[in-house]
Every structure is written in C-alpha cells, then in structure tokens.
Amino acid sequence: MSQLPPLNGLRAFDVAGRCLNFRAAADELGVTQGAVAQHVRQLEAYLGTKLFERLPKGVALTSIGRRYHGTVATAFEALRTATDDLKPEPGKVLVSVTPTFAAKWLIPNLPDFSARHPEIDLRILATEKVSSFHGDGIDLAVRQGEPPFGAALEAHLLFRQEVIAVATPSLVEGQGLPVDAAVLAKLPKLHDTHDLWPEFLRLKDVEDKSGRGLRLSQTSLAVDAALFGQGVALVSRFLVAGDIAAKRLVQITPDTMPGKQDFYLLAASKTKHNAAINTAITWLLARAEE
Template identity: 65%
Template structure:
C-alpha cells in the first residue's frame, strides 16, 4: 500500500479530470472546492508530476495527466463494477439457460412472467457453458441431466425429456401418421449435437435412406430448419408444443430413448432464496407443469 498515491487524491483527480473544473468536482463529491484543489495538489506533489494546467475558467489536463487519468478512471470503473456485482440488487434475478431453452421456451413465455411480476428484473444468460453460481453471479440455472447434482445444489424437475420427431406439414404431405418406418428412413434428417437419429432409426428397424442431411450445432437451429421444411428434427416435445399447436410442425409419431436427461432448475442450497429468486422458482415450476 505504501506504493499507492493518496486514495482521496486519486478520487478528487478522477472527478476533476472528468469535469475539468474544481467547483463542479466539489459538487459531485460533496466537499468544498478548496478541498478538491488541495487533494489534487497533494497528489501532484506525491507523483512529482503536474496533472492539470490551471486556466482562468477551468482546468486542462496536461499530456501526462491525460494519460494517467484514462487509467485511473478505468480503475475506479472496475471497482464500481466489482462492488455492484458483489452487492445484491433487490428484484434482480440472473438465470443461466441454454440458448435453445431460452429461445424456444423461456422467452416465448416471458410475457406471462412480466405481467404477473413486473417488479422483478429477470435477466437471462444464454450459454452452452456450465455457469458458476459464485464467479458468474448467477442465481438460478436450467440444465439437462440426471440427479444428484451435488449436495450444494437444490434441484427442481421442470420437464421430462420426451424427444419426438417433427417436421413441417409440407414435407410429409399425403403421408399417414404415424409415419411408416420406410417413409421416415427416406426423409432428410436434421442432426444436432445430441446425435439421436441412430437410436431412433434402430428402434424403428430401418437404416437411413435419405440422400441429404443437415448438421447443426444447436437444437434451436434444428427446430427452425425443420419448420422451414429442411427435414425431420428430433427435439423435446415441450420445446415445440407451441409450433405443433399452430401447425408449423407436426409430430411424426417417433420417440427417442435419451437415458432420462431431464430438465432441472438448479439453485444454491446454502444461502436459501431471496424473495425475487423464490418467486422465479415458483413461476418456473408452476408454469412448466401447466405447459
């Protein structure tokens, strides 16, 4: 700490460097103009460098002062951000979900949550990575898996993994449903990272006879491709229930065995839940059950 300049001087310099006026800086800091000027003089004496040119109607940063101020201003901004992340914000809830869950279920259902709980700021972190409750500052996470998830996490089941084969109506126009295995084998397939098609075709007793296929990195993209008529996709039923109801997609009558990789809502067990987080948990659990 002995290598650091006086922190009060740095604070006065930061504000004065932005306002370029000791009087305006004093108003921002809630002190007198003389106190700000004195703190800046002490800082300049400590550094052995003149930071400001004193002008008749204000201040101007010297070349050294301008360079130094850019770094000091950034340092104070970093401290403010770190403090803001550490200090809980009432009514703010950060939930980590996969991009597919976000785009195909959570975001379409957010109007219901916003109407019921307008006072809660629900923020969504959509990522395929496993988020950390501690380092990423998240309050809740939705992930696929099989319990137990660890003694430190509470888990609430949201959706069973019921994977179905779906396609645009035009792709199977004239075919009777459920689709015959031979007809399914001939249709173009849309693959994602879960790679469930080999199991589905094996269960149907056929091999893939399609002349084209599409490989995509996310299930959400596979759903969009299926809706546009690009082929047949395998996806959890709850993610496409709305598209099936509106007729954009139809269920072809085939299911995949996935080893019970169900969807769970996870939260830290040790700290308990504040009111806002508890409200989000209750809404997710009840809305998932109803839909």
C-alpha cells in the first residue's frame, strides 16, 4: 500500500486552501504562520508539485491544487462526520420502530413527550428491518416478538396484541352493531402482510363472500383505507384506540383474536443507559399503560 501524505501537511493544506491565506489558516489551526508554510512545503515536496501560487497578499491554488483540495476537503469532512456519529450525545435518543407503530401510536403521542421533556431529542427510525443496537446506533427499539430476546437486551412489555375488526360507522350503517355473520361475510376486507383474515373468520366460523379485497403492504395503510371507508381492517386494538374514541372507527364485532407476538420495548443492558434513555423508557412504559 502507498503511504499516506504527511497528515499535518494535509490539514494545513485543507485550511489554507479554504482561507487562501497562511496567516488566517494559522489562526484557525492555533499554530504559527511559519508552521503552516512549512507543512505545505513538505506536502508539496512529497507530492512533487506546487499546490499554491505565492502572492504578495495571500496565496492562490494552482489548477492541480484546486483539484486536490476538493478531494482532501471531502476526506476531512467524512472524518469529521464519522467522528461526530461516534460521539455520545447525552440528550439524543434514537428509537427504532415499525412504520405502523410510528404512524399510529408513537407520533400521535409525541407532543406529550416533547412537552414533558423538551431537553431530549427523541429521534425515530421507522423501518421494517431488524435494527442493530451497535451497527445502527439505536438506543431503543419497539418490536413484536416473544422473549427471551438475548442476554444483552432488556425487554419491557408494551402491549399485548389483541386483534379487532374495525370500520367506519358509515360502512356498517343500518346493519346494527355488532354485525352478524352474514354481514361480516359480505363486508369488503382490507388485507396487510400479516394476512389475519382467514384465521379470524375461521374462529367465527364465517365463510368470506366479499371477494378479493384490497391488499396493502403495511397495517398502517390498512387502517388508513378503513378510515376512508374502503373496508374492514384487522388491527391491534391499541393502534386504533384513538380513532375508536373519536368515533372515526367502530369495532364491528366484539370478537377478538390474541396475536402470536406481543409488542416489546427493547434496550441494551442498563449499564449502557444514560439519563435521556432512562427517561424515554419510563415515558414509553407509562404512556403505553395509559
């Protein structure tokens, strides 16, 4: 492998190329003007080419110097960014959640967190993939699953999965609530990737007569479609509790279906918690219980 150029020379060149003045570069670096000039000369000698034209007042980059400075400046910026990403931020908490959990529960509840804890920067990573505490730099995660989740993680139960069937009041207007089996069979069904309708209908001994139905990639989209009156959605009760309370949705049958996986708040071992993480954990658990 080729050796790197002298790093002091690269740093002096980076700042001097931005300032186009050795004295200003020296002030920024906290060294003497002579030291900046010497570092730049050493770099030019190493490269075998001139990087600056020395002028009576300041310096100017040569054509080669301009091209090289763009690359060097980008490299230093990448180093700064990588270093900043590694530095702990005491007031920052990054929580990984699914897009549905983010849209239907966490974001609607965030005003309460912001009002109570304005000093904490709670950031949301909404993704379906399993995030890594180490590789993705997350502090907390909300996921469906079954314990144990591993010795390096602590798990707190947030919600039991209780699946219910919901629709807009207008969709079942005149049918009476709860709807009977014949009405349920004919109502349009909204399907997501969990595909819970076959099991739900088997529990009720109902044969579906509604046709293919709308198929969506996320539960949050199924809830949105239900809110627009496009069919009946099967969803965990806590995700639509606000819509039911506001009478935007109604539970069309009292039957519920327990899910196979509950919702858990996951965190790294307590030895890696700071005050902001502990505050976020306490708030999430209290808010979920409410």
